[in-house]
Amino acid sequence: MVYSPAIAVPRDGRQSDMAHALQRGVGRLFRARGHAVVTELGLGNGRRADIVALGPQGEITIVEIKSSIEDFRADRKWLDYGPYCDALFFASHAGVPAEIFPAEAGLILADGYGAEILREPPRTPLTAARRKAMMIAFGKVAAHRLHGLVDPEAGFAEL
Amino acid sequence: MVYSPAIAVPRDGRQSDMAHALQRGVGRLFRARGHAVVTELGLGNGRRADIVALGPQGEITIVEIKSSIEDFRADRKWLDYGPYCDALFFASHAGVPAEIFPAEAGLILADGYGAEILREPPRTPLTAARRKAMMIAFGKVAAHRLHGLVDPEAGFAEL
Numbered sequence: 569m570v571y572s573p574a575i576a577v578p579r580d581g582r583q584s585d586m587a588h589a590l591q592r593g594v595g596r597l598f599r600a601r602g603h604a605v606v607t608e609l610g611l612g613n614g615r616r617a618d619i620v621a622l623g624p625q626g627e628i629t630i631v632e633i634k635s636s637i638e639d640f641r642a643d644r645k646w647l648d649y650g651p652y653c654d655a656l657f658f659a660s661h662a663g664v665p666a667e668i669f670p671a672e673a674g675l676i677l678a679d680g681y682g683a684e685i686l687r688e689p690p691r692t693p694l695t696a697a698r699r700k701a702m703m704i705a706f707g708k709v710a711a712h713r714l715h716g717l718v719d720p721e722a723g724f725a726e727l
Numbered sequence: 728m729v730y731s732p733a734i735a736v737p738r739d740g741r742q743s744d745m746a747h748a749l750q751r752g753v754g755r756l757f758r759a760r761g762h763a764v765v766t767e768l769g770l771g772n773g774r775r776a777d778i779v780a781l782g783p784q785g786e787i788t789i790v791e792i793k794s795s796i797e798d799f800r801a802d803r804k805w806l807d808y809g810p811y812c813d814a815l816f817f818a819s820h821a822g823v824p825a826e827i828f829p830a831e832a833g834l835i836l837a838d839g840y841g842a843e844i845l846r847e848p849p850r851t852p853l854t855a856a857r858r859k860a861m862m863i864a865f866g867k868v869a870a871h872r873l874h875g876l877v878d879p880e881a882g883f884a885e886l
Contacts, residue, residue, distance in 0.1 A: 703863065706866045
């Protein structure tokens with residue numbers, strides 16, 4: 569799999585190549601569904617969502633990438649993402665049994681080239697205030713990262 | 728002035744080097760004030776704003792770049808930008824007389840390295856629905872452009 573070099577988007581040093589590939593496939597899925605996507609978005613509670621999608625009506629979807637059984641089992645912080653989205657998905661690959669993922673979240677099967685939704689999640693709409701805060705956070709991080717690429721000499725801080 | 732090559736951000740073919748430099752300086756100003764910035768954002772009425780800034784509370788500011796007296800005089804479409812922002816500025820450089828710009832808009836003095844506000848504009852707050860639409864448009868265009876850089880093989884359409 570080939571990735572462009574020198575893309576100034578934060579990549580978690582702990583993130584595996586598999587997780588990175590799944591992130592790419594999931595990004596393509598949401599883009600094809602008319603959503604805009606950012607990765608590694610910090611939330612108000614200090615957590616960092618793997619993928620946040622912004623829909624055409626302002627819908628906020630969070631997708632957590634799980635590249636192994638251990639990766640899922642070791643991590644209960646997904647419960648902290650619910651209050652920041654209308655819908656929460658896990659995304660994993662064919663080598664991880666679908667049964668391990670909780671029914672409270674949707675499920676996406678992904679690889680490095682695309683993804684498909686296996687199970688839609690329940691929708692719990694955000695309050696208007698929280699939605700606004702998420703839209704601001706989304707726009708800010710996407711624009712700031714892009715701005716850093718367009719004007720690298722300005723020395724903006726990393727986001 | 729050095730710009731990074733191969734930045735997949737639309738640059739209007741008619742845009743002068745001066746206009747491009749001013750855009751950079753204005754971008755730095757708003758970034759320093761805590762706003763996120765995108766360039767060339769399409770509006771609901773078919774116009775395209777030179778710069779749109781998103782503030783920490785969701786404030787929407789539009790800045791129109793005017794690099795010459797003729798550039799300003801030839802263009803009355805700035806009246807169409809007001810309904811899409813809380814505040815509208817013109818930005819120009821020291822070679823253009825400040826008096827030509829209307830008092831209904833703010834005024835920014837810029838060069839390729841930075842900018843300063845000479846006159847604050849009146850604020851006419853957007854409706855909640857229009858603000859939401861602008862925040863979605865802002866987030867979408869910034870995220871889509873960034874996504875195109877991160878995953879160029881996906882062949883996303885230009886924005």
